[in-house]
Amino acid sequence: MATLNSPEAIRRRLEEERAALQAEIDATPIDNQNQKDSYGAQQHPADEATELFLRERNISIRSNAQDLLTQVDQAMQRLDAGTYGTCARCGRPINPERLEALPYAILCIDCQATMERGT
Numbered sequence: 001m002a003t004l005n006s007p008e009a010i011r012r013r014l015e016e017e018r019a020a021l022q023a024e025i026d027a028t029p030i031d032n033q034n035q036k037d038s039y040g041a042q043q044h045p046a047d048e049a050t051e052l053f054l055r056e057r058n059i060s061i062r063s064n065a066q067d068l069l070t071q072v073d074q075a076m077q078r079l080d081a082g083t084y085g086t087c088a089r090c091g092r093p094i095n096p097e098r099l100e101a102l103p104y105a106i107l108c109i110d111c112q113a114t115m116e117r118g119t
């Protein structure tokens with residue numbers, strides 16, 4: 001297990017995660033200018049509704065991916081600082097199983113739940 005959780009292995013996982021998120025953002029345009037050009041000006045109203053729906057969906061996908069990207073960056077900084085694996089809020093160790101599932105987790109599960117409740 002030591003090799004799986006070495007800083008190098010964690011960094012690789014974070015870098016992979018980062019690249020995947022960046023690719024997701026790149027593949028999710030919210031500026032549909034280019035699409036409009038290729039579809040032409042004669043759009044059916046239903047197409048416009050679909051486009052609006054897709055645009056809103058894309059905005060939400062992108063904002064999720066960007067939030068996660070920020071977390072990945074923070075996790076990398078914590079890896080550099082030697083504080084990776086401890087909660088950024090309460091300073092207690094983060095459950096290794098949680099880190100295995102979410103290598104960019106910077107909060108323990110209790111603090112994450114508290115933050116999500118908005119308290």
Ligand SMILES: [Zn+2]
Pocket residue numbers: 087088089090091092107108109110111112
């Ligand atoms: Zn915590």
